[in-house]
Amino acid sequence: MSTVPSTPNHEIFDHSYLGKTASWVADWGKLILDTLVAFGAFSLFNLRTFRWMFTRLPRSETIWPNFYRVGVSSLPVVALTGTFIGMVLAVQSYFQFRQIGLETRLGAVINMTLVRELGPVLAATMLAGRVGSAMAAELGTMRVTEQIDALAAMGAHPLHYLVVPRFLACLFLIPTLTVMADFMGVAGGHFYGVTWLEIDIHHYWSNSIQAVTNFDLMVGLIKSVFFGAAIAMVSCYQGFNCDAGAEGVGRASTNSFVQSFVMILLLDLVLGIILDNFYFMFYPDGASFF
Amino acid sequence: MMIEQIMDEQQQPLVEIKGVSVSFENQHILRDVQLQIPAGETLVLLGESGCGKTVLMKTIIGLVHPNRGDVLFDGQDINRLNDQELSYLRLRFGFVFQNAALFDSMTIGQNVAFPLRQHGRFTSAQIRDMVIARLSEVGLPDSVVHKKPAELSGGMRKRVGLARALIMNPELIMYDEPTTGLDPIMSDVINELIIRTRRRNPVTSIVVTHDMNTARKVADRLVMLMPLSRLAPGESQIIFDGTPAELDSTRDRRVRQFVNGEAGERLMEMRGESPAEATETSHGSQS
Ligand SMILES: Nc1ncnc2c1ncn2[C@@H]1O[C@H](COP(=O)(O)OP(=O)(O)O)[C@@H](O)[C@H]1O
Ligand SMILES: [Mg+2]
Numbered sequence: 001m002s003t004v005p006s007t008p009n010h011e012i013f014d015h016s017y018l019g020k021t022a023s024w025v026a027d028w029g030k031l032i033l034d035t036l037v038a039f040g041a042f043s044l045f046n047l048r049t050f051r052w053m054f055t056r057l058p059r060s061e062t063i064w065p066n067f068y069r070v071g072v073s074s075l076p077v078v079a080l081t082g083t084f085i086g087m088v089l090a091v092q093s094y095f096q097f098r099q100i101g102l103e104t105r106l107g108a109v110i111n112m113t114l115v116r117e118l119g120p121v122l123a124a125t126m127l128a129g130r131v132g133s134a135m136a137a138e139l140g141t142m143r144v145t146e147q148i149d150a151l152a153a154m155g156a157h158p159l160h161y162l163v164v165p166r167f168l169a170c171l172f173l174i175p176t177l178t179v180m181a182d183f184m185g186v187a188g189g190h191f192y193g194v195t196w197l198e199i200d201i202h203h204y205w206s207n208s209i210q211a212v213t214n215f216d217l218m219v220g221l222i223k224s225v226f227f228g229a230a231i232a233m234v235s236c237y238q239g240f241n242c243d244a245g246a247e248g249v250g251r252a253s254t255n256s257f258v259q260s261f262v263m264i265l266l267l268d269l270v271l272g273i274i275l276d277n278f279y280f281m282f283y284p285d286g287a288s289f290f
Numbered sequence: 291m292m293i294e295q296i297m298d299e300q301q302q303p304l305v306e307i308k309g310v311s312v313s314f315e316n317q318h319i320l321r322d323v324q325l326q327i328p329a330g331e332t333l334v335l336l337g338e339s340g341c342g343k344t345v346l347m348k349t350i351i352g353l354v355h356p357n358r359g360d361v362l363f364d365g366q367d368i369n370r371l372n373d374q375e376l377s378y379l380r381l382r383f384g385f386v387f388q389n390a391a392l393f394d395s396m397t398i399g400q401n402v403a404f405p406l407r408q409h410g411r412f413t414s415a416q417i418r419d420m421v422i423a424r425l426s427e428v429g430l431p432d433s434v435v436h437k438k439p440a441e442l443s444g445g446m447r448k449r450v451g452l453a454r455a456l457i458m459n460p461e462l463i464m465y466d467e468p469t470t471g472l473d474p475i476m477s478d479v480i481n482e483l484i485i486r487t488r489r490r491n492p493v494t495s496i497v498v499t500h501d502m503n504t505a506r507k508v509a510d511r512l513v514m515l516m517p518l519s520r521l522a523p524g525e526s527q528i529i530f531d532g533t534p535a536e537l538d539s540t541r542d543r544r545v546r547q548f549v550n551g552e553a554g555e556r557l558m559e560m561r562g563e564s565p566a567e568a569t570e571t572s573h574g575s576q577s
Contacts, residue, residue: 048373150391150392153383153387154380154404155381156404
């Protein structure tokens with residue numbers, strides 16, 4: 001490879017201004033083209049997986065281990081981080097609210113933030129780090145050691161056998177992780193705010209109930225479903241397109257976390273905007289903490 | 291006897307490779323390969339590491355898609371089938387992977403039973419008996435059934451891979467270096483197994499091997515593939531196609547050197563290169 005370097009665009013063109021501009025355009029064109037090709041390949045991967053999902057149900061021996069891994073094994077870590085996030089929120093906002101004498105509004109702020117934003121994002125981040133990157137590494141190893149080829153050679157379809165169960169597990173079980181993160185966060189906030197700082201329990205909760213609606217809970221859960229789908233597809237795609245060797249597997253695993261995380265934040269923004277518009281359809285007066 | 295049998299069975303070859311070219315990201319591996327394999331034949335595929343033997347076999351079962359050309363199996367164009375038709379057709383193939391490619395999340399028993407569970411309608415007891423019978427055919431005791439692939443030696447894994455490929459009694463079996471890394475006795479066990487499998491049912495086989503013992507013993511016909519980088523432009527990539535007897539009398543120096551294991555002018559080439567380049571090519575040619 002290294003003995004015959006491919007000719008970069010700037011060597012094809014001369015060094016005049018026109019030539020430089022042309023090479024600049026060509027470099028950008030290549031970048032855009034590569035990105036489009038990668039995006040197209042990822043879309044095709046998703047489409048084919050969806051087609052398999054509706055063609056035939058996955059076999060139960062592929063379903064249960066994945067459901068267990070996503071739903072059960074991830075619960076403790078999600079619960080733990082959720083608790084801490086709830087407490088940290090209470091610590092951070094207490095002094096500001098105290099200065100203006102509104103510490104009883106703390107409940108509304110903490111619980112609203114948790115249910116709409118932090119709960120889903122936290123659960124998804126944990127899932128991407130704990131399960132997503134492991135899936136990418138596992139499928140990557142299977143690709144590198146020809147196990148995926150072997151599956152196909154024996155008439156099983158790798159997308160049906162490997163990707164569909166992982167996708168379904170993430171899709172169906174991430175809402176339960178989110179509920180866990182929400183609940184433990186709320187409990188953590190209550191513990192620090194009410195038990196430790198001795199904010200009046202009645203006002204803490206009546207303010208919360210007033211501010212946080214069922215719709216807010218739904219927003220969080222709807223978002224989480226999209227996060228789960230994105231994590232599963234990004235991780236499986238990275239695994240399936242893993243480069244040879246241990247290095248390739250490591251890269252697939254890292255890439256899957258980084259890309260999942262970017263997708264989570266991007267989806268969070270986009271879905272936040274879209275769902276807010278729905279919110280104002282149902283509650284035209286808008287949200288109010290005070 | 292073999293020839294008559296082939297003629298009786300059908301006129302059309304079982305596998306037909308028509309002008310197949312394969313490349314990966316600007317690296318050309320196969321160029322315009324033509325090959326016909328009649329039903330019942332045992333074809334041995336020779337060629338140095340990295341010349342594209344594995345890629346050619348993967349093209350035949352549709353794991354690699356050619357950039358140009360067609361692959362026909364029993365008259366059907368592999369690359370025109372949809373996912374489901376293809377997975378149905380693959381029931382008729384057995385593929386022994388170079389490094390076994392056992393599923394390491396499953397036990398040996400589950401590995402060998404995988405094709406049966408995937409397609410067959412057998413009871414657990416039947417599956418168990420078939421698995422044990424196949425394993426003993428490749429010289430493995432019952433006790434391996436509950437082990438994981440990581441607990442076995444490379445040679446044992448290879449034999450498990452063989453048992454797994456044979457369990458559905460496929461029509462076309464492809465062996466990718468089935469004896470590489472086995473001791474001489476075990477190699478001969480595998481040779482006998484290949485021959486026995488063919489004798490028992492009318493199976494077509496493609497065997498990739500570097501072991502000339504195996505090649506001479508099992509082959510009806512031998513084909514030698516040359517890496518594209520060593521060919522003159524326009525020259526066919528298949529530099530030899532004939533019977534074992536013809537192999538011994540061939541005049542092509544490249545084929546004779548390969549068969550006799552002589553480095554010949556390669557040594558000169560290596561000396562001409564800088565040390566850095568030499569190590570790089572030796573890495574690149576591992577397969
Ligand atoms: N999936 C792939 N992607 C990129 N290159 C590949 C792939 N599979 C094989 N190759 C390349 O094709 C060449 C031939 O490989 P292979 O068919 O495995 O050789 P061999 O004749 O030793 O079996 C090698 O240079 C290998 O690096
Ligand atoms: Mg090979």
